[in-house]
Amino acid sequence: MEESEQIEEIFRRFHPERENLLLLLQEIQEKVGYLSRGAMESVAHFFHLPPSEIFSIVTFYNQFRRKPPGRDPVHVCLGTACYLLGGNLILDAFSRELHIEKGDTTEDGNFSLDATACFGCCNVAPVVKINSQIYPKMTPGKVEEVIINLRDKDKN
Numbered sequence: 519m520e521e522s523e524q525i526e527e528i529f530r531r532f533h534p535e536r537e538n539l540l541l542l543l544q545e546i547q548e549k550v551g552y553l554s555r556g557a558m559e560s561v562a563h564f565f566h567l568p569p570s571e572i573f574s575i576v577t578f579y580n581q582f583r584r585k586p587p588g589r590d591p592v593h594v595c596l597g598t599a600c601y602l603l604g605g606n607l608i609l610d611a612f613s614r615e616l617h618i619e620k621g622d623t624t625e626d627g628n629f630s631l632d633a634t635a636c637f638g639c640c641n642v643a644p645v646v647k648i649n650s651q652i653y654p655k656m657t658p659g660k661v662e663e664v665i666i667n668l669r670d671k672d673k674n
Contacts, residue, residue, distance in 0.1 A: 524549050525560050534565050539575070543582060552583035580621075588623045588630035590668050592616070592648050597636030599643035604658070608644055609633055611658035615665050628672065629665075 519527075528545050532538045543561060547553055553576050562569040576582045594600075594609040609631075613619055616629050623630040639645045642654030646664070653664060 521550050521554065521557065522560070525557055529560075529564055532564075536565065539565060540579075543572075543576065547582060551587050552585055554584075583621070583630075583632075585621075585623050585630075586627070589628050589672070590648055591630045591632065592646060593632050593634045593637075595635075595637050595639070595643070595645045595647070596633045597640065597643075599640035600636075600645055603644045605633075605644045607658045608646060608656050608661065611661040612646075612665075615661050628669070 525546055528542060528549060531545075532542050539561075542564075543553060546557055546561070550557065558572045558576060559569050562572045565572075576584065592612055594605060594612060596605045596609065609620060612631055616624055616631060618624055618629070618631050620631055620633055634647070637645050637647055637652065639652055639654065642652075644656050646653040646656045648664070648668065653660075656664075
């Protein structure tokens with residue numbers, strides 16, 4: 519299904535009332551994976567708002583992506599337990615290994631890198647989630663191995 523068709527399907531479930539704006543943006547991102555310029559313009563039209571207002575909302579909240587996620591999205595937890603146990607160091611290690619910054623996607627489209635507030639796995643912190651798999655008790659030293667294994671999996 520095309521992005522515009524997916525967005526139209528979501529619009530049918532909402533009334534163009536401002537209190538629905540964030541929820542609608544979240545649903546579009548959930549369905550499409552990110553909020554493209556075209557998606558933001560469609561949302562602006564739906565709510566009868568200037569596109570600049572939608573763009574300012576999307577850029578204000580760091581939960582929204584403006585670029586497509588990678589095939590293997592890497593989410594590093596920076597919730598309290600993970601942060602205290604080195605979450606930032608793990609995020610930095612993924613950034614170095616993938617040659618991208620938080621919020622970016624690798625040029626080949628294989629990986630994207632983001633930080634997340636909490637996965638609810640504090641007992642095995644620090645935690646990284648890639649696709650739907652949780653990597654418990656992560657360390658910066660394990661980052662290279664995880665990336666190599668994912669690249670090998672993709673080759674097969």
